Amino acid sequence: MEKEGKEKGLVYKNEMAWEIFSKIILKSKPSKIFILVDENTENHCLPYLLKKAGFETIPETIIIPEGEAHKNIATCLNVWETLSDKGADRNSMIINLGGGVVTDLGGFVASTFMRGISFINIPTSLLAMVDASVGGKNGVDLGHKKNQIGVIALPEMVILDTEFLKTLPKEHIVSGIAEMLKHGLIHSKAYWERIKNVDVSDNSAFNNLIWDSIEIKKEIVTKDPLEKNLRKTLNYGHTLGHAIESHFLEASNKNPLLHGEAVAVGLILATYISTEILSFPKETLEEVTHSIFNYFPKQSFTQNDIAAIINLMAFDKKNRNGKVLFVLLEDIGRHKCNCEVNNELIYKAFEYYKNF
Structure with missing residues (x-):
């Protein structure tokens, strides 16, 4: 991924990334450059970008509200109108x-404005680096239903600069680790062993794990760019995780969860279900559950919560002919797609989660 080439969507890291960024700007000669930020990245990340980029003319900045609640068409309309008003x-x-909200929404805006203009993604959160940076998925939520509207379109490049992680609160770092744990579970026991007890304070080791996580996702996406089979494995834990995230967003008696916090619950539930359907080893299930609880506090679910979450799974994009389909594991690194799971087993999975 570090070789310079004509291919779009490549991820470049550290100083090489900024060198290639400058070359792309010089070569493409954009008529105007716009930087899309949210309220947090405007304050904490934009000055660093401007310092590293060395623009001849400072680009226009477009600011959107921070958070998943604003990842919607209304925000897109404001950005499209701003682009039009400013002569894009x-x-x-x-x-x-x-983070992922900015890169997902910004990529969707760019891919649809005037039938598509070029864009570059600079993920600033760990979650965006290891998840949203690869694969070209761009889109927004429909109400509280995750990522229902979108396109697949590749950026000109992706810049991976771990300096941005220094701006993040601890809970956002931990949120990103959920996706890295998922990569371990779907990819190999070797990566799982390295990530399950990662020392975030060891910058060199952690940065290597981040890059390896990106490589795992790139390998999968390259083999299956349109999500016909293998790429579905990246949704491990997400069928329930997305529904949990949506429920916590819309329920008046719940505080919203970060994406990784919801996915962490989904990983435990999916792994329990895997033991029941595909005979995933029970001792490994306990190891996985213990490792995830080392990072993430236990969430509370009532029977009504679970019923609402099951209803929300009807909107999962992997569903077919009205059936909710799961990615499950026979063992770490051994997956099976398109698995049907009955509601009774989902309730049992929540019971396991509660009583662990």
Whole structure:
């Protein structure tokens, strides 16, 4: 992924990334450059970008509200209108500087404005680096239903600069670790062993794990860019995780969860279900559950919560002919897609989670 080439969507890291960024700007000669940020990345990340980029003319900045609650068409409308008002044309470029909300929404805005303008993603959160940075998925939520509207379109490049992680609160770092744990579970026992007790304070080792996590996702996406089979494994833990995240967003008696916090619950539930359907080893289930609880506090679910979460799974994009389909594991690194799971087993999984 570090070789310079004509291919779009490549992830470049550290100083090489900024060198290639400058070359792309010089070569493409955008008529106008816009930087999309949220309120947090405007304050904490934009100054660093401007310092590293060395723009001849400072680009226009477009600011959106922070948080998943604003990842919707209404926000897109504001950005599209701002682009139009500020004279953007088909040769303009958007640089998306932020976490997954900014890169997902910014990529969708760029891919649809005037039928598509070029964009560059600069993920600033761990979650965005190891998840949203690879694969070209761009989109927004429909109400509280996750990622229902979107397109697959690749950025010109992705810049991975771990300096941005220094701006994050601890809970956002931990949120990103959920996706790295998922990569371990679907990829190999070797990576799982390295990530399950990662020392975040060991910068060199942690940065290597981040890059390896990106490589795992890239390998999967390259083999199956349109999510016909293998790429579905990246949704491990997400069928329930997305529904949990949506429920906590819309329920008046719940505090919203970060994406990784919801996925962490989903990983435990999916692994329990795997033991029941595919004979995933029970001793490994206990290891997985214990490792995840080392990072994430236990959440509370009533019977009504679980019923609402099951209803929300009807909107999962992997469903077919009205059936909710799961990715499950026979063992770490051994997956099976399109598994049907009955509601009774889902309730049993929540019971396991509660009583562990």
